[in-house]
Amino acid sequence: MPELPEVELTRRRLERELVGKRIARVVIRTPKLRLPIPQELESTLPGRTVSSVARRGKYLLFDCEIGWLIIHLGMTGFLRILPGTTPPGKHDHLDIVLEGGVLLRFHDPRKFGTVAWTTVAPAGHPLLAGIGPEPLTTAFDGDYLFGVSRSRRVAVKQLLMNAAIVAGVGNIYANEALFRAGIRPDRFAASLTHPECARLVNTVREVLQGSIDQGSTYQVAEGSVAYHPLAFDVYGRGTGACTRCNGALEEIRLGNRSTVFCPRCQH
Numbered sequence: 001m002p003e004l005p006e007v008e009l010t011r012r013r014l015e016r017e018l019v020g021k022r023i024a025r026v027v028i029r030t031p032k033l034r035l036p037i038p039q040e041l042e043s044t045l046p047g048r049t050v051s052s053v054a055r056r057g058k059y060l061l062f063d064c065e066i067g068w069l070i071i072h073l074g075m076t077g078f079l080r081i082l083p084g085t086t087p088p089g090k091h092d093h094l095d096i097v098l099e100g101g102v103l104l105r106f107h108d109p110r111k112f113g114t115v116a117w118t119t120v121a122p123a124g125h126p127l128l129a130g131i132g133p134e135p136l137t138t139a140f141d142g143d144y145l146f147g148v149s150r151s152r153r154v155a156v157k158q159l160l161m162n163a164a165i166v167a168g169v170g171n172i173y174a175n176e177a178l179f180r181a182g183i184r185p186d187r188f189a190a191s192l193t194h195p196e197c198a199r200l201v202n203t204v205r206e207v208l209q210g211s212i213d214q215g216s217t218y219q220v221a222e223g224s225v226a227y228h229p230l231a232f233d234v235y236g237r238g239t240g241a242c243t244r245c246n247g248a249l250e251e252i253r254l255g256n257r258s259t260v261f262c263p264r265c266q267h
């Protein structure tokens, strides 16, 4: 599943490729993903120029002069820039054909992605309105995390993965950030001290930024996308050894998500 670093890397790539280009044509091949794809895109977008590509949480926001195209990649979605003559394959749900011979194609085998359209500022759109602060901005700091964790009888990992608390921290990066901070994922959020909150904010930023910085290794291969360029300490290593103490890692389920930690290094 694409997480925030992969969405940010996608944003940067699309910004380079799309900004300043005019839309010639829109082809919708699938009426509905997680939500219906707005049919009006076929008539409203042609002739408009993409003026910026922004991101809020894991949503990509394409400013198309008269409104914003909002795209979420869901579980398996990805966006590719292709020569305009490339024939569509299975699961190619949407093409935005640009003047000059290229197209932006949305491919999503499991159809959990979202394509929406808004003519008012996207921050107020129902999909985005409830999203918490961006983890890589100063709005997400130790004071903030300490404040929002006080009354929560929920595991700290689940708090981190709640998009209303902080935007776009998924399972992989929550596991990694907690390992680096030395905090057990199943602790009650309300039990975190202020220094622990400050430490955790820093490690969340570190793992996200580290993954974005290593994005040069991110490649769109033939028919697939190599997500997650970062080497992980705990995620997906439930039967492995701790990279810090060499002891056995433990795997539990939290909120039905795989959770891996070191019982000696994380308290």
Ligand SMILES: [Zn+2]
Pocket: 242, 243, 244, 245, 246, 247, 262, 263, 264, 265, 266
């Ligand atoms: Zn350890």
